[in-house]
Amino acid sequence: MLELQEVHARYGTITALRGISIQVSRGELVALLGVNGAGKSTTLGCIAGVLRPWQGSITFEGVPLVGKSPEQIARLGVSLVPEGRDIFPSLTVEENLRLGSFIQKEKSAYKRNLDEAFDLFPVLKQRLQQAGGTLSGGEQQQLAIARALMSNPRLLMLDEPSLGLAPVLVDQIFELIARLHQRGVTILLVEQNVERSLEIVDRAYLMNTGLIESQGTAQQLRTQADIASVYMGIKQQDKK
Amino acid sequence: MINLEFIVNMLSLGSLYAMLALGLVIVYGILRLVNFAYGELIMVGGYTMYLLAGFTPLPWFVIAIVAVLAAMFTSFFTELVAFRPVREKSLTAMLITSFAVSTLLQNGALLIISPRARAVTLPQLFQTSVMIADTSVPWRNILTIVTSVLTLALLSLLLRRTVLGIALRAAADNFTMTRMLGVPANTIISTAFAISGIMAGIVSIFFISRSASVTPTIGAPPLLVAFVATVIGGMSSLTGAVVGGFVYAIIISLLGVFLPPGLLEFREAFMFAIVIIILLFRPEGLIRSKNTGERVG
Numbered sequence: 351m352l353e354l355q356e357v358h359a360r361y362g363t364i365t366a367l368r369g370i371s372i373q374v375s376r377g378e379l380v381a382l383l384g385v386n387g388a389g390k391s392t393t394l395g396c397i398a399g400v401l402r403p404w405q406g407s408i409t410f411e412g413v414p415l416v417g418k419s420p421e422q423i424a425r426l427g428v429s430l431v432p433e434g435r436d437i438f439p440s441l442t443v444e445e446n447l448r449l450g451s452f453i454q455k456e457k458s459a460y461k462r463n464l465d466e467a468f469d470l471f472p473v474l475k476q477r478l479q480q481a482g483g484t485l486s487g488g489e490q491q492q493l494a495i496a497r498a499l500m501s502n503p504r505l506l507m508l509d510e511p512s513l514g515l516a517p518v519l520v521d522q523i524f525e526l527i528a529r530l531h532q533r534g535v536t537i538l539l540v541e542q543n544v545e546r547s548l549e550i551v552d553r554a555y556l557m558n559t560g561l562i563e564s565q566g567t568a569q570q571l572r573t574q575a576d577i578a579s580v581y582m583g584i585k586q587q588d589k590k
Numbered sequence: 591m592i593n594l595e596f597i598v599n600m601l602s603l604g605s606l607y608a609m610l611a612l613g614l615v616i617v618y619g620i621l622r623l624v625n626f627a628y629g630e631l632i633m634v635g636g637y638t639m640y641l642l643a644g645f646t647p648l649p650w651f652v653i654a655i656v657a658v659l660a661a662m663f664t665s666f667f668t669e670l671v672a673f674r675p676v677r678e679k680s681l682t683a684m685l686i687t688s689f690a691v692s693t694l695l696q697n698g699a700l701l702i703i704s705p706r707a708r709a710v711t712l713p714q715l716f717q718t719s720v721m722i723a724d725t726s727v728p729w730r731n732i733l734t735i736v737t738s739v740l741t742l743a744l745l746s747l748l749l750r751r752t753v754l755g756i757a758l759r760a761a762a763d764n765f766t767m768t769r770m771l772g773v774p775a776n777t778i779i780s781t782a783f784a785i786s787g788i789m790a791g792i793v794s795i796f797f798i799s800r801s802a803s804v805t806p807t808i809g810a811p812p813l814l815v816a817f818v819a820t821v822i823g824g825m826s827s828l829t830g831a832v833v834g835g836f837v838y839a840i841i842i843s844l845l846g847v848f849l850p851p852g853l854l855e856f857r858e859a860f861m862f863a864i865v866i867i868i869l870l871f872r873p874e875g876l877i878r879s880k881n882t883g884e885r886v887g
Contacts, residue, residue, distance in 0.1 A: 419775070420766065420770045421772050421773060421774045425772050429770075436764055436766075438760045438767070440759065441756065441759060445756045445760075446760075449753070449756055449760050449768070449771050452753065452771050452772050452773050453772035501771065
């Protein structure tokens with residue numbers, strides 16, 4: 351469904367990606383794991399069209415994405431929940447969700463997706479008329495994911511959804527991702543939380559300094575997880 | 591001194607400046623571009639009225655609408671041909687482009703029409719007054735207030751009730767994220783420029799009516815007012831623009847009353863001194879926006 355081949359990217363003179371190749375099949379939950387600065391967010395940025403790789407190809411369902419604008423890529427069914435959530439702080443929760451379904455042309459789809467969002471995130475129903483900026487971190491993360499789902503994406507990309515959340519919320523977010531996966535949503539997850547991610551994903555890629563260091567099924571990687579943790583410098587206490 | 595006439599005059603000036611500032615901020619909020627060609631949109635509105643009133647038998651109401659449409663079209667068109675090609679490059683490129691567009695439009699008017707002021711024939715209503723509670727209140731001021739209240743109400747409806755309006759506000763919060771939801775950048779920017787042009791067009795009717803004439807450089811003073819008003823109010827908030835417009839009008843009107851006659855000609859200097867003092871205490875302007883501004887291409 352999604353295929354990256356030998357993608358290189360850089361910011362000015364700093365090389366962020368040094369030829370990475372990954373693929374995600376329909377219905378899969380795949381994780382891109384690694385420490386800060388490994389190039390995970392850059393990879394998502396390239397797929398979403400916010401960054402332009404200077405070499406390599408990205409195709410989504412056979413359509414080349416390199417050179418397409420973010421709005422064109424969104425219309426193909428690729429939805430990114432960026433790191434830091436990027437909800438619209440001055441818009442109400444309802445307006446945030448309404449824009450999420452911008453590419454849905456029928457009004458009935460909006461209503462249906464809204465009901466589904468309330469089903470998944472009951473708290474949003476109570477906050478509907480509140481400004482997005484007044485929500486708590488956990489609520490903002492839920493809103494960001496709900497907003498992405500409002501477009502019925504074919505591929506959902508989540509950039510560090512557990513970042514900065516209290517441990518109990520982290521559990522909820524991972525449960526939610528697992529639930530979305532069971533519903534058949536194709537998900538590309540970027541995380542620093544290696545252990546928690548490996549519990550729910552089908553496959554994962556381990557990234558380091560712009561390269562894919564290793565890859566495999568969750569099972570395969572879990573057996574090397576300890577090695578990977580040491581290798582990637584993740585200490586035990588960081589794994590909440 | 592501070593009587594009904596003064597208050598109506600101040601409110602009329604304030605609502606005019608609020609519309610003026612809004613037109614500038616709606617583009618700034620999204621592109622972080624201060625459009626220095628904004629004043630020329632008022633000039634375009636003015637010359638449209640001059641030409642139509644002088645050379646066609648059209649009723650005045652129609653002329654006013656065509657003037658607004660002409661300013662809107664000019665704004666929309668300059669974005670399309672001048673700003674869009676340099677948008678991805680840099681903010682500085684866009685800023686310089688806005689000066690170029692401003693100069694081009696001014697020189698166009700110089701060449702095609704005349705460097706001299708041209709009289710704009712306005713309907714009788716603009717010169718007459720009505721007696722309210724023993725004070726004579728010019729119709730022009732009442733019309734300005736009514737029009738701006740209607741315009742602001744319509745704009746607010748558009749921004750809150752339509753998906754395009756919500757997308758415009760979202761783009762001012764975070765343009766990249768708005769695009770990642772599938773909202774086309776060009777649609778958003780074209781709409782912002784069109785609204786900016788409509789504001790300038792409406793302002794041109796009332797601004798020109800004060801002097802009843804139009805010159806190629808008529809856009810400079812209102813541009814300055816709009817810029818200062820948005821700085822006072824807070825550059826990245828639409829509410830701030832309205833507040834800034836009224837604050838500007840209130841200060842300048844009060845200065846007109848309380849300054850000794852000998853100092854009246856320095857009214858603007860006092861005005862800017864007060865603006866500097868306001869900015870010392872509120873460097874971000876009176877209304878702060880919730881987000882940190884982000885520049886996008």
